[in-house]
Amino acid sequence: MKMSTLFTKTLKDAPQDAESANAKYLIRGGFVDQHMAGVYSYLPLGLRVLRKIQEIVREEMDAIGGQEILMPALLSSEPWKTSGRWDDPDCKEVMFQFKGAGDRDVCLGWTHEEIITPLVQKFVHSYQDLPVFVYQIQDKFRNELRAKSGILRGREFNMKDLYSFHTTEEELEEYYDKVLEAYRRVFTRCGIVALPTEASGGAFSKVSHEFQMPTDSGEDVVYVNQAGDYAWNKEIAPDLKDGAMAPDGSGPVKEMKAIEVGNIFKLKTRFTEPFKMTYMDAEGKPQPVMMGCYGIGPSRVVGSIVEAHHDDRGIIWPKSVAPFQVHIVSLSAKDESVQDRIRTTAEDLYEDLRKEGIDVIWDDRTGVSAGAKFADADLMGMPLRLVISEKTLAETSAEWKIRGEADARLVPLEGLMEEISSFVSEK
Ligand code: ATP
Ligand code: MG
Numbered sequence: 337m338k339m340s341t342l343f344t345k346t347l348k349d350a351p352q353d354a355e356s357a358n359a360k361y362l363i364r365g366g367f368v369d370q371h372m373a374g375v376y377s378y379l380p381l382g383l384r385v386l387r388k389i390q391e392i393v394r395e396e397m398d399a400i401g402g403q404e405i406l407m408p409a410l411l412s413s414e415p416w417k418t419s420g421r422w423d424d425p426d427c428k429e430v431m432f433q434f435k436g437a438g439d440r441d442v443c444l445g446w447t448h449e450e451i452i453t454p455l456v457q458k459f460v461h462s463y464q465d466l467p468v469f470v471y472q473i474q475d476k477f478r479n480e481l482r483a484k485s486g487i488l489r490g491r492e493f494n495m496k497d498l499y500s501f502h503t504t505e506e507e508l509e510e511y512y513d514k515v516l517e518a519y520r521r522v523f524t525r526c527g528i529v530a531l532p533t534e535a536s537g538g539a540f541s542k543v544s545h546e547f548q549m550p551t552d553s554g555e556d557v558v559y560v561n562q563a564g565d566y567a568w569n570k571e572i573a574p575d576l577k578d579g580a581m582a583p584d585g586s587g588p589v590k591e592m593k594a595i596e597v598g599n600i601f602k603l604k605t606r607f608t609e610p611f612k613m614t615y616m617d618a619e620g621k622p623q624p625v626m627m628g629c630y631g632i633g634p635s636r637v638v639g640s641i642v643e644a645h646h647d648d649r650g651i652i653w654p655k656s657v658a659p660f661q662v663h664i665v666s667l668s669a670k671d672e673s674v675q676d677r678i679r680t681t682a683e684d685l686y687e688d689l690r691k692e693g694i695d696v697i698w699d700d701r702t703g704v705s706a707g708a709k710f711a712d713a714d715l716m717g718m719p720l721r722l723v724i725s726e727k728t729l730a731e732t733s734a735e736w737k738i739r740g741e742a743d744a745r746l747v748p749l750e751g752l753m754e755e756i757s758s759f760v761s762e763k
């Protein structure tokens with residue numbers, strides 16, 4: 337993409353109410369635009385990041401047998417009345433409920449257990465039809481009380497929700513562990529550290545697991561084990577204290593703030609029972625279906641990555657989710673022939689990279705100072721910045737700088753493509 341054609345522009349200042357780092361940099365960099373508190377548009381740069389995260393999630397869900405579907409977001413109240421959540425005060429608080437045509441009660445989807453259970457029920461009759469793993473990636477709507485942490489807590493936000501259906505509790509447990517491993521891979525691939533964290537399992541299961549990314553900007557409090565690879569949510573372990581022995585006896589824990597980026601839950605028969613979803617076992621006897629649900633918030637992950645990877649100049653995108661891998665900056669020169677050489681060199685490089693399938697943005701704007709271009713590159717945070725200028729061309733080179741590293745160096749134009757290719761493919 338050429339920056340001269342990008343319809344968004346970077347902003348000098350963030351809106352006053354953008355308190356968190358993710359809101360500040362994502363808005364200033366032209367990744368998202370706030371429509372109202374908790375509701376955002378994804379602009380070309382931000383949409384590329386969101387899509388990359390969704391694709392990582394999709395790959396990992398497909399790898400554990402997930403079949404992707406898309407359920408409606410506009411929902412009838414009927415199944416919610418069946419499950420008892422339509423009038424549950426806690427649920428009512430977040431649900432957007434209103435009247436549709438014919439004065440019917442409807443709501444906007446804020447989670448989909450009530451939709452998926454009767455849907456899968458239509459196709460599951462015997463033990464031979466199970467297990468079933470289905471997921472969707474869709475916007476959810478929740479009337480969150482506070483929505484001031486940028487895209488971390490939206491009133492409309494993106495979610496991947498996976499649901500599994502099993503014949504036995506053992507089979508559910510096994511799949512649950514598989515999802516836990518898949519979630520580890522998702523967050524590692526997205527470039528963040530998210531710890532499996534014990535949380536309350538509700539009325540149906542002793543524990544569930546959240547994936548918590550430790551950061552000072554988090555809303556949750558967790559106690560992290562000594563190895564730094566497991567944690568307990570303060571909500572379920574209220575007696576735990578900073579420095580106290582971990583519940584599993586593995587050593588003292590450390591209290592930290594964290595953001596929940598995903599969670600996995602054994603629902604067992606919480607929803608299959610009210611919907612009377614059963615299957616026939618080998619003896620022809622009806623048995624209850626066991627269910628699990630597993631969520632990840634791709635839009636919250638976008639914000640979490642920014643919280644984890646930024647400095648005082650802007651975002652530092654991990655390669656796996658960066659909107660573009662390479663940011664070419666061509667500078668202007670007084671001499672017209674030099675100026676032409678800068679432009680053709682930058683353009684050739686841009687075209688070669690595109691031919692190689694490498695995501696590249698080229699700051700080809702004229703009449704913009706070098707300082708402004710560098711500030712934009714830092715703010716936007718692509719992993720590799722390549723400068724072509726009079727100075728670099730005098731050495732038949734480009735200036736190579738990795739975002740997040742202090743030093744730049746000159747790399748000869750000859751062999752530059754190979755070096756970029758290997759940089760981009762390195763993990
Ligand atoms: P929280 O405790 O943060 O409100 P939750 O327990 O309500 O989260 P779930 O209903 O399990 O979350 O949703 C699954 C995932 O969706 C969460 O782990 C999180 O990544 C994401 N998510 C939930 N609520 C929001 C929101 N308001 N904005 C953005 N992402 C969200
Ligand atoms: Mg919530």
